[in-house]
Amino acid sequence: MSQEKPLILVTNDDGITAPGIRALIDVMKQLGDVIVVAPDSPQSGMGHAITISDTLFCDPVTVKENYKHKEYSCSGTPADCVKIATQEILHRKPDLCVSGINHGSNSSINVIYSGTMSAAVEAGIEGIPAIGFSLLDYSLTADFEPSKKFVKRITKQVLKHGLPQGVVLNVNLPKLKESEIKGIKVCRQANARWEEEFDKRTNPQGRDYYWLSGRFVNEDEGEDSDEHALSQGYVSVVPVQFDLTAHRFLKDLNSWDLND
Amino acid sequence: MSQEKPLILVTNDDGITAPGIRALIDVMKQLGDVIVVAPDSPQSGMGHAITISDTLFCDPVTVKENYKHKEYSCSGTPADCVKIATQEILHRKPDLCVSGINHGSNSSINVIYSGTMSAAVEAGIEGIPAIGFSLLDYSLTADFEPSKKFVKRITKQVLKHGLPQGVVLNVNLPKLKESEIKGIKVCRQANARWEEEFDKRTNPQGRDYYWLSGRFVNEDEGEDSDEHALSQGYVSVVPVQFDLTAHRFLKDLNSWDLND
Numbered sequence: 001m002s003q004e005k006p007l008i009l010v011t012n013d014d015g016i017t018a019p020g021i022r023a024l025i026d027v028m029k030q031l032g033d034v035i036v037v038a039p040d041s042p043q044s045g046m047g048h049a050i051t052i053s054d055t056l057f058c059d060p061v062t063v064k065e066n067y068k069h070k071e072y073s074c075s076g077t078p079a080d081c082v083k084i085a086t087q088e089i090l091h092r093k094p095d096l097c098v099s100g101i102n103h104g105s106n107s108s109i110n111v112i113y114s115g116t117m118s119a120a121v122e123a124g125i126e127g128i129p130a131i132g133f134s135l136l137d138y139s140l141t142a143d144f145e146p147s148k149k150f151v152k153r154i155t156k157q158v159l160k161h162g163l164p165q166g167v168v169l170n171v172n173l174p175k176l177k178e179s180e181i182k183g184i185k186v187c188r189q190a191n192a193r194w195e196e197e198f199d200k201r202t203n204p205q206g207r208d209y210y211w212l213s214g215r216f217v218n219e220d221e222g223e224d225s226d227e228h229a230l231s232q233g234y235v236s237v238v239p240v241q242f243d244l245t246a247h248r249f250l251k252d253l254n255s256w257d258l259n260d
Numbered sequence: 261m262s263q264e265k266p267l268i269l270v271t272n273d274d275g276i277t278a279p280g281i282r283a284l285i286d287v288m289k290q291l292g293d294v295i296v297v298a299p300d301s302p303q304s305g306m307g308h309a310i311t312i313s314d315t316l317f318c319d320p321v322t323v324k325e326n327y328k329h330k331e332y333s334c335s336g337t338p339a340d341c342v343k344i345a346t347q348e349i350l351h352r353k354p355d356l357c358v359s360g361i362n363h364g365s366n367s368s369i370n371v372i373y374s375g376t377m378s379a380a381v382e383a384g385i386e387g388i389p390a391i392g393f394s395l396l397d398y399s400l401t402a403d404f405e406p407s408k409k410f411v412k413r414i415t416k417q418v419l420k421h422g423l424p425q426g427v428v429l430n431v432n433l434p435k436l437k438e439s440e441i442k443g444i445k446v447c448r449q450a451n452a453r454w455e456e457e458f459d460k461r462t463n464p465q466g467r468d469y470y471w472l473s474g475r476f477v478n479e480d481e482g483e484d485s486d487e488h489a490l491s492q493g494y495v496s497v498v499p500v501q502f503d504l505t506a507h508r509f510l511k512d513l514n515s516w517d518l519n520d
Contacts, residue, residue, distance in 0.1 A: 041432055047339070048372050056458075056470040076363060076472075079307070079373075084470065086458045112308045113339075125453050157516045166451075167506045170500030184518040188505040191426075193351060193385050196314075196347045197292040209315040210344065212336075239513055241506035244371055245448040246427045253499055256417045258444040 005093035006032035006159055007124070013102065013115025015077045016063060020230055024218040027131055027151045029069070032160065034095035035094070037085035039115075042102070043077050046115040048122070050083070051076045058084050058110060059219035078119035091191060092147035092150040096159060097123035100133035101144055101151065105215050107134070107172040107226040107236060108218065121242050124168040131168065137175040146178035150235045150248055157252060163239075170238040174230050185234040190225035192218040193203065212215065266292035266355035266419055269345050269383070273303040273362060273375025276323060276331065283404030286394060288291040288358060288409045291331070291419065297345035299375075301440045303337050304364070306375040308382070311336040316345050338379035345492040346386055356382035356419060360381070360393035360414035360431075361404055361411065366393070366449035367432040367496060368478065375429055381502050386429040389418055391428065396490060397435040406438035410495045414444065423499075430498040434490050439484070445494040450485035452478040 010026045013023040016038035027035045038060070043049075067074040072089055074081045082097060087110060099119035106114040116132045121132035130152065135147055154171055163169070170189075192215040202208055218227050227238035268288045271363070272281040276298035284502055293512045297318070317335040332349055334341045342357060345509075359379040366374040376392045383390035391414065395407055414431055428451075435440060455475040478487050486496035 002308060027285070042313065045308040045310045045312040046307070047378060048470065049309045050305045051374055052305040052472055053302065055466065056472060058470065059467075080472065082471065083456045084458060088458050088460070088470070098346075104325065109502070112381065112385075112502055113310055118307060121372065123370075132513060133452065156517065162518060164506075164509055164512075167509050170504075186509065186510060186513045186516075186518070189484060189503050191503070196343045198344060198348050201346070201372065207317065207319075210318065210348070212312055212340065237513065238504075239506035239509040239516065240504045241509075242369070242372055242504070243449050243451070244430075244498075244500045244502070245505070246424075246501035247448065249424055249427050249499040250448065253423075253446045253497065256421060256446075258417060258446070258497065259412065 006033040008034050008091065009094040009097040010034055011038045011078055011081045011099050011119045013046060014037050015042045016073050016092045017233035018037060020103050020144060023148060024098055024101050024121065030152065031155055034069040035090065035220060036069065037074055037081045037089055039078060039081060039176055043115045045113050046077050047113050048079055048118040049077045050079050056080060056084065078115040079122040082119050082122040093151055093179045094128055097128045097130040098133065098155065100113060101147060102134035103140065103142055104138040105134055105136045105172055106132060106170060107259055108192040111170055111189060111240060120168045127165065129163040131155065131158060131171055133171045133255040135175065143258050146176060146181060147173045147179060150184060156235060160246040166241050166243060167239050170240045172226060172230055172236045174233055176233055180233060181235060185229040187226040187236045187238050187239050188224055190221040191200050192216065192227060267352065268292040268294050269294045269295055269354040269357040270377045271298045271338055271341045271359050271414040273299065273306060275299050275302045275335050278363060281365050283408060284358055284361050287408050290412065292414055295331040295350065297334055297341045297349060299338060299341060300335055303375040305373050306337045307373050308339055309337045310339050310398040316340060316344060337502045338375040339382040342379050342382040354388055355386045357390040358393065358415065361407060362394035363400065363402055364398040365394055365396045365432055366392060366430060367490060368452040371430055371449060371500060380428045380447060387425065389423040391415065391418060391431055393431045395433045395435065406436065406441060409438060410444060414497060423466040427499050427502050428502060430500045432478060432490055432496045433484060433491055433511060436493055438491060441495060442493040445496055447486040447489050447496045447498050448484055449498050450478055450487035451480040452476065
């Protein structure tokens with residue numbers, strides 16, 4: 001029987017001990033055989049970074065004594081975790097890779113900076129169906145219970161339908177009680193950005209330094225965007241691709257005098 | 261007169277002392293007023309990482325005594341450099357941001373891992389026309405002279421036409437003599453990937469560790485791809501977008517039973 005269960009690779013960017021990945025593991029154990037390869041420390045904001053100028057450690061760990069599945073703690077980024085899992089740890093290609101549940105939003109432009117989504121994209125590049133899950137609550141004590149039903153439902157659909165080559169899913173969950181969540185909506189990425197504010201300080205040696213902070217600005221009024229769905233109490237599902245070509249602009253660009 | 265010149269922000273991911281950024285500065289000085297804000301150390305493979313859990317330093321530096329423009333060395337990632345430049349260093353929005361010239365290819369799937377392109381994308385998010393330039397030569401002693409003519413030509417066209425909101429350019433230059441380069445081609449991102457190989461070793465304390473390496477696999481036979489153009493001796497120009505929504509898959513995804 002066990003052979004017929006899907007093999008599910010679980011990772012994240014908040015680190016292997018974060019509550020979010022524990023919630024995700026709980027759900028995935030209901031759906032398949034789980035293996036965890038996750039960063040040994042928080043990697044938020046790492047984008048699609050990979051480790052090419054440093055060594056990588058990847059060691060078996062026991063996070064909870066009563067777990068039967070295997071877990072590995074990796075010194076690299078989320079994308080490194082997926083690479084090392086598929087090449088060095090797993091003996092066959094996993095049927096699914098899930099990343100998260102992230103402590104904080106990866107909706108709209110946040111997908112670009114997201115370590116959570118970089119793991120899903122890395123899996124997608126390797127031809128593995130993949131989903132990144134994020135809860136709109138940055139707190140380390142965030143309540144992941146209300147998310148579980150929706151995480152399970154979306155994962156079951158992906159296991160059933162598969163995903164087309166070149167597409168992974170970016171799922172964001174509102175910070176609401178389960179009864180308050182209205183359902184799941186398929187969306188496009190909202191047109192939004194961060195307005196940076198740098199907090200400038202001076203260190204004890206008299207040298208100026210900065211902390212990056214900022215204000216999220218949603219410039220999108222469309223009702224089909226992920227930001228809109230989340231603001232209305234829905235779980236947002238955005239299909240994400242990694243062909244970044246702006247195909248709509250190819251014709252115009254070809255009309256430029258590039259070779260004169 | 262100086263007031264009418266375009267203000268050009270120059271950055272990269274190989275670090276402020278890399279030969280590639282010096283070549284880019286040489287070209288940009290012919291086209292506008294230059295300001296440099298670049299990482300203080302190599303940031304290759306950083307993807308779109310940003311620094312949110314650490315402090316940032318950003319100090320004026322003098323790399324060459326005879327330079328009249330200002331240069332700043334930043335402890336952060338390429339995306340951090342663009343953020344801090346536009347928020348803390350420049351007194352007005354630059355007319356253009358250029359990143360590179362990278363020591364090594366950022367064609368096809370490499371765009372996802374590229375620090376060079378993350379700087380260009382970050383500028384694009386802020387509404388600044390932006391171009392990332394990369395030479396297909398990883399060597400620190402790479403010859404950037406043959407690239408200069410093409411870098412200048414493409415930059416002049418971007419200054420003339422502008423770029424649509426949400427689009428930046430990814431330019432890759434073949435490792436050829438100037439006379440061997442056939443021209444400039446507008447392309448789409450090739451469908452390619454890295455087949456990872458981890459070089460497993462044991463440290464003096466007996467603990468296993470890995471070096472990430474890999475083999476580039478081009479799975480794209482299309483003649484309109486950047487890989488094809490480069491293989492034929494052309495400079496490739498791919499328009500890159502940061503709306504990652506896989507619009508082609510929205511309809512199918514909407515047919516799933518996500519709310520049952």
